[in-house]
Amino acid sequence: MATAADNKARIGVLGASGYTGAELVRLLLRHPEVAIVLLTADRRAGQEMRQVFPQFAPFDLPVLQSIEGMDWVGAGVDLIFCALPHATTQKVVRQIFGALPAAKVVDLSADFRLADTAAYARWYGHEHHAPELQRQAIYGLVEIYREQIKHAHLVANPGCYTTCAELPLIPLIRAKAIDPDEIVIDAKSGMTGAGRSAKEEMLFSEVSEGFNAYGVGHHRHMAELDQEFSKAAGREVVVSFTPHLVPMNRGILSTIYVRGLKRSPEDLQAILSEAYAKEPFVHVLPFGAVPQTRHVRGSNMTFIGVAKDRVSGRAIICSVLDNLTKGASGQAVQNMNLMLGFPETMGLEQVALFP
Amino acid sequence: MATAADNKARIGVLGASGYTGAELVRLLLRHPEVAIVLLTADRRAGQEMRQVFPQFAPFDLPVLQSIEGMDWVGAGVDLIFCALPHATTQKVVRQIFGALPAAKVVDLSADFRLADTAAYARWYGHEHHAPELQRQAIYGLVEIYREQIKHAHLVANPGCYTTCAELPLIPLIRAKAIDPDEIVIDAKSGMTGAGRSAKEEMLFSEVSEGFNAYGVGHHRHMAELDQEFSKAAGREVVVSFTPHLVPMNRGILSTIYVRGLKRSPEDLQAILSEAYAKEPFVHVLPFGAVPQTRHVRGSNMTFIGVAKDRVSGRAIICSVLDNLTKGASGQAVQNMNLMLGFPETMGLEQVALFP
Amino acid sequence: MATAADNKARIGVLGASGYTGAELVRLLLRHPEVAIVLLTADRRAGQEMRQVFPQFAPFDLPVLQSIEGMDWVGAGVDLIFCALPHATTQKVVRQIFGALPAAKVVDLSADFRLADTAAYARWYGHEHHAPELQRQAIYGLVEIYREQIKHAHLVANPGCYTTCAELPLIPLIRAKAIDPDEIVIDAKSGMTGAGRSAKEEMLFSEVSEGFNAYGVGHHRHMAELDQEFSKAAGREVVVSFTPHLVPMNRGILSTIYVRGLKRSPEDLQAILSEAYAKEPFVHVLPFGAVPQTRHVRGSNMTFIGVAKDRVSGRAIICSVLDNLTKGASGQAVQNMNLMLGFPETMGLEQVALFP
Amino acid sequence: MATAADNKARIGVLGASGYTGAELVRLLLRHPEVAIVLLTADRRAGQEMRQVFPQFAPFDLPVLQSIEGMDWVGAGVDLIFCALPHATTQKVVRQIFGALPAAKVVDLSADFRLADTAAYARWYGHEHHAPELQRQAIYGLVEIYREQIKHAHLVANPGCYTTCAELPLIPLIRAKAIDPDEIVIDAKSGMTGAGRSAKEEMLFSEVSEGFNAYGVGHHRHMAELDQEFSKAAGREVVVSFTPHLVPMNRGILSTIYVRGLKRSPEDLQAILSEAYAKEPFVHVLPFGAVPQTRHVRGSNMTFIGVAKDRVSGRAIICSVLDNLTKGASGQAVQNMNLMLGFPETMGLEQVALFP
Secondary structure, three states: OOOOOOOOEEEEEEOOOOHHHHHHHHHHHOOOOEEEEEEEOHHHOOOOHHHHOHHHOOOOOOOEEOOOOOOHHHHOOOEEEEOOOOOHHHHHHHHHHHHOOOOEEEEOOOOOOOOOHHHHHHHHOOOOOOHHHHHHOEEOOHHHHHHHHHOOOEEEOOOHHHHHHHHHHHHHHHOOOOOHHHOEEEEEEOHHHHOOOOOHHHEHHHHOOOOEEOOOOOOOHHHHHHHHHHHHHOOOOOOEEEEEEOOOOOOEEEEEEEEOOOOOHHHHHHHHHHHOOOOOOEEEOOOOOOOEHHHHOOOOOEEEEEEEOOOOOEEEEEEEEOOOHHHHHHHHHHHHHHHHOOOOOOOOOOOOOOO | OOOOOOOOEEEEEEOOOOHHHHHHHHHHHOOOOEEEEEEEOHHHOOOOHHHHOHHHOOOOOOOEEOOOOOOHHHHOOOEEEEOOOOOHHHHHHHHHHHHOOOOEEEEOOOOOOOOOHHHHHHHHOOOOOOHHHHHHOEEOOHHHHHHHHHOOOEEEOOOHHHHHHHHHHHHHHHOOOOOHHHOEEEEEEOHHHHOOOOOHHHEHHHHOOOOEEOOOOOOOHHHHHHHHHHHHHOOOOOOEEEEEEOOOOOOEEEEEEEEOOOOOHHHHHHHHHHHOOOOOOEEEOOOOOOOEHHHHOOOOOEEEEEEEOOOOOEEEEEEEEOOOHHHHHHHHHHHHHHHHOOOOOOOOOOOOOOO | OOOOOOOOEEEEEEOOOOHHHHHHHHHHHOOOOEEEEEEEOHHHOOOOHHHHOHHHOOOOOOOEEOOOOOOHHHHOOOEEEEOOOOOHHHHHHHHHHHHOOOOEEEEOOOOOOOOOHHHHHHHHOOOOOOHHHHHHOEEOOHHHHHHHHHOOOEEEOOOHHHHHHHHHHHHHHHOOOOOHHHOEEEEEEOHHHHOOOOOHHHEHHHHOOOOEEOOOOOOOHHHHHHHHHHHHHOOOOOOEEEEEEOOOOOOEEEEEEEEOOOOOHHHHHHHHHHHOOOOOOEEEOOOOOOOEHHHHOOOOOEEEEEEEOOOOOEEEEEEEEOOOHHHHHHHHHHHHHHHHOOOOOOOOOOOOOOO | OOOOOOOOEEEEEEOOOOHHHHHHHHHHHOOOOEEEEEEEOHHHOOOOHHHHOHHHOOOOOOOEEOOOOOOHHHHOOOEEEEOOOOOHHHHHHHHHHHHOOOOEEEEOOOOOOOOOHHHHHHHHOOOOOOHHHHHHOEEOOHHHHHHHHHOOOEEEOOOHHHHHHHHHHHHHHHOOOOOHHHOEEEEEEOHHHHOOOOOHHHEHHHHOOOOEEOOOOOOOHHHHHHHHHHHHHOOOOOOEEEEEEOOOOOOEEEEEEEEOOOOOHHHHHHHHHHHOOOOOOEEEOOOOOOOEHHHHOOOOOEEEEEEEOOOOOEEEEEEEEOOOHHHHHHHHHHHHHHHHOOOOOOOOOOOOOOO
C-alpha cells in the first residue's frame, strides 16, 4: 500500500512520533489529494515509522528524520504540520518560512494562538521569538474563521479544550444570550491529551481506575479561552476553567455552566442549532439530550447538548469531541483542506468508532 | 475461615447480591465484634454467597434467603443493614420493627433520607409508606450527626454523591463563608454507583473509553443536598448538581464551585481543617492540593482539597471518596459502630488500595 | 450527510442494533458503491438508528424495522448482511431466498459455517432448519476461499476467534510444517465479542480490572476450527482452544503453541510471509516480533508474529485482529466486495485507530 | 493515626517508592505486631511518603531516606524488606548483614531466588556478588517451604508469575500426575507487575484498550520455574512460558496446559484440594470452575481451578492471584510472620476488593 505522490500536495509532519503526529499520519494516509513526503522525530531519527507506531507497518512512509540541519528547500513540501513542543516551534516555523516563503504551515502547538504579544509574554514568561509571525497567524477554529483561513500562510490550530468550549460558547456570547462573566467550564479529557512523554503520573497503573482534577486555577488554555470569548463579547472576559483527567484514551467533555441568561435554555439550543445547521463537523442535539465522548471517537465531529438547570436563569451545556481529531489533527487537516483549496471534509469522513 | 458468632452482635444484610451488599460483607467479615447471621437476596435465594460473589469462596457465610415470609424473630438479629431497592425498603423496615422492636436498622436506600414528607412525595411521586418511621429516622452523616446516631434505631445512610458534597460544604455554609445560593457541584462517579442490574447502558463496551453526564437538571440526590444545605444555612437553599459517569469501578470526585466568598480561599481550607481535625475518616489536604479518587479506593476516607479560582471571590473545592465505602457500606458500618457502642473506626481501618 | 442511492448497490442490515450491525453501518456509510436501504432491529423497530447508536446522529439512515412480516420484494435489496442470533438466522435466510432468489446474503452468525450437517447437529443439539442452504454456503475466509466467494449467493462469515487462528495456521498445516494434532490456541478477546445483550457478567464493574477464561474445554468455535484444520490437513484434526475475556472493547490475540515442527521457527515465518505477501489485510511481522491488538483497532488488518519457543521443536505464534472488523463486519464487507464485483479493499481502507 | 512502636517488631522497607514498597506499607500499617521505622527511596530521599503515595496522607510514617551512607546499626531494625532493583540488592543485603548480623531480610527482587550460582550467572550474565548469601537464602514459597522459612535469616520472596504457576504445579509434579516435560504456561499479568518506572510503553494510552505478549521465548522467571519444577520432579525440567500484559492494574492469571496425564483431570483437582486443604491462602475451586483475577484483588489468596481439555489425556489449569499481594508483598509479610513467630495470617486477613 504505497502512497503515490504524483500531482498530489506534498505534506510534511514535524513531530511524527507523538500522538498528534500519528493522528495526522492516520488521516493523511487516506486523503486522496496529498502525499506524505517528510516525517521528523528528533529522538527517533533514522527509524521507520512502524518502529514508533506499529499500526503503520503495512504502509510505505518516509524514514523519520531530524529537524537539525534539515534541507527545507530539498524537502519540497507544499504544507507542513508542526506538532512540536512549545518554544521549539517558533524557531522552526521561522526557519521554514525563511527557506520556503511559499510554504504553508499548520501549527498544532500553542505558540501562535495568542494574537496579543503581551498576553503571550505574561502566560509564557518570555517574549515571543517570532512576533512578526505571531501577528500574521490565523487562529484555526474553522467554523468561526473559515474565510481568513483560506488565505492564511500560518494557521495556529486551536487547543483541544478550547475548541470544545469555544464552539458552543462563541455563538451564545455573540448573540448576547448569556452573561460572559459567569461562564464556568468543567472539562474532562482522555489521557492522550497529555501527550506521549514518559512520566510517572501518566503510567497506566497511576491513571487507571481513578479520576482527578489538575491545573486547578491556572492552565494555559485559559489565555486562549479569554482571547476568543473577549473577541466574541467585544470586551474583556475572564473565564473559570477546570480540567480533569479521565481514564480513557480519547475524548473531551466540557460541562459548561452558564447563567445570567437573556434567553431561555431552549433558545440557547436554537441559537446553536441555527449557527451550525450547515456545518459538517458540528452537530447540535435536541434540547435536553446529552452527548457522550464515545460517540465521536476517532471522528472529526463535535456534539453539543443544551439542558435546563434546576436553578432558573441558568443552563448547562455539554460538548464533546475527540481531542486528537477535532481537538487537534482532524481540525488541522480541515485547515489544510481550506488552505490548499480541497473540499473541507476531504479525508475526514470517517464515522466514529463505537464501541 | 469461619465466622464464629459467640458473644458477637448478630447482623443481617438484606440485599446481599448487590454491590453495597457485597461491600458490607467484605467489611463485616473482618469486624471483630460482629457475626453475619442473615443474608437475603430474593432472586438468588437458596444459593451460596460464593455463587453470587466468588471472592467469598473461602468464607463460611449463611445461605442466601428470600425476604418473602422471613421469620424475623427466628433470625435473632441485633442490627440489620437494608440494601434493598427504593420503595420495597419502606415496607420491609416496617415489618422488621413490627417483629423486632428492639432491632436496629441502617438503611442504605434513599427511602428515609428526606425528613420532610412533603418533599418526599414531591420527589418520588407518591406518599411515603411508613411516614412514622420517616420522622424517626436519623440522617447518618456521622461527622455531622454523631450524637443523634448513637441513640438511633433507624439510620438513613446518606447517598454517595451527597456525602461527598456535604462533608466539604456543610462547615462552610455554617460558617457563612460562602454564598449558599451559588453552589455548583460537578460530580463524577465510578460505575458501581449505578448498581448491579443488567442494563445495556452499563455494559463494559458501552462504558469503557467514554465519558458522559446524566440526569442533567434532575437527579434525586438534589433533594438530599437541598435538605442538608438548607439546614446548615438556616434557610432554603437550592443547589445546582450535575452527575457524570467515569469508566472506573469505584470513586466519586466532586468539583465544587463556590463564590460570593466572605472569607479568602485559604480561610475556607482552614475552616475545613479545623472542622475535621479530629475526624478519623476526613482528611483535608494543604491549600492548593487536589485529591484523587484512586487514593481512597476501598477505604473509608474522604480527602478534601481547596484551591483558588482565577476569578476573584471564588474558590474550587475537590472532594473524593469511595462510593461503596464512605459513600455507602463503610459509612453504614461506621453508623453501626456508633449504634452498637463499638469504637467508631472498628473494622474500617483498611488502608486505600492503590495502585 | 445523506446517503444517495442512485446507481449504488442496495444493502440491507438485519440486526442493526447489535455491535456487528453498528460496525457494518460504520463501514458501509463510507463505501462509495453502496447505499444502506434497509435496517432491522426487532426490539427497537420504529426507532431511528441514532437512538440506538448516537454516533450515527449526523447521518440519514432508514428507520429500524422489524423482520416480522417484512416485504422482502418491496425492500429491493441486492445484498443482505444478516447479523441475527443463532437459529433465527436459518429461517430468515430461507425466507429471503424464497422471496428474492437473486439476492445475495452474507451471514455473520454461526448458522452456516459448518458444512457437515452431522457436525452441526452434534454441536448445536438439533437438526439444521435449512440443510439445503447449509450445503450451498461458502465459508467466507477470504484469503483462503476467495474464488468460491466471488460466485457465492450465501456466504457464512467466519467467527472472530476462528479467523484469528485460521489465518496463521492453515498455511502451516497445508505446508505440513507443524503437527496438526498438537495445536494449542490460547485466545483472548475484547468484550464486544460477547455482544450487546444486557447480562450481569458483562457489566462494566464485573469486567473492568479483571481477567478470566471461559468456556474452558467446550466452545462452539472449536467445531469451526476443527473443520478448517481438518480440511487443511486432509484428515481429522482436533484442536485445543481456550478463550479468555480482556477488559477492553475490541481486539483478539491468539497465542498459538505449535510443536512437532518439520521446519524451523524461522521457516514458519517465511511460509506465512510468502502466503500473505500480496494480501492487503494480512501482515506478517519480522521473525521474533510480537503483534499487539491495539495496532489493528478499527481496521481490517490481521498482524501475525512467529517466535521461537525455548523448548526445541516448538514455536509460538501470535496473531491479532479487531474482532468487530476483520473478525466480523470488516470481513463481511470484504466478502460483499467480492460478491458484488467491487475492489476487495473498497470501504475498508481505514487505518487503525491508535492510540 | 500514628504507628506506635512499643514492643513491636521494628521493620524497614527499602525501595518504598515502588509499587511493592507501597503494598508492604499498606499491609504493615495494619499489622498489630510491627512498626515501620525505616523507609528508603533514593530518588525521593527527604520527602514524606504522602508525596510519593498520597493514600498514606492520613498516616504518620518515617521520612524517606537514601540507602547511601545508611547507619544500619542506628536504624535498629529487626527485619528488612528489600524491594530494590536487581543487582543493587546483592550489595545492600551484604551490607545489612555486615552491620546487623541478627537482622532478618525478606528480599523481593530476583537476586537470591536461584540456588545454583551457575544458573544465576547464565541467566543474568555475570557472577553473583554475594554467593555465600545466595547459598543461604531460602526460597519463600510458604506453602512449600514453610519449615525452612521459620528459621531463615534471608528469604528470597518468589516472583509473581512463578508463585502463580508453582502453587498449582508443584503438587501435581510431585504426585507424578502430569508429564513435567509438557507444561505450557500462558500467563497474563496486570500492569503493576511491570513496576513504576516511567517508560513510554507503560503509559496509559499505550496500554489501555489493547493486549499483547512480551518476552516471548525468553523471560527470567523461566529460570525460577525450571528450578522449582526440577526439584519437584527430581530431574531437570524445562518449561514453556509466555507472559502477556492485561490492561488492568492488579492480577495474574496463568492458563496452564498439562498433558501426559497419569491420572484423570478430576484427580488433579483432588490432589490439589488435598494438598491445600488447610492452607489459609490457597483455595481450590470445584472441578470445572474457573477463577477470575478480580476475585482475589488486594487479598493474599490464590484461587485454582482444574478443567478437562477436549483432547483426552490433557487438562487445563487456571490459577489467579494478586501480583502485588500474594505475588509479592503479601507473601513477603507471610514470610515475615513465620520468621518473627507471628501467626501466619496476621495482617493478611483483608477480603478481596470486588468490584
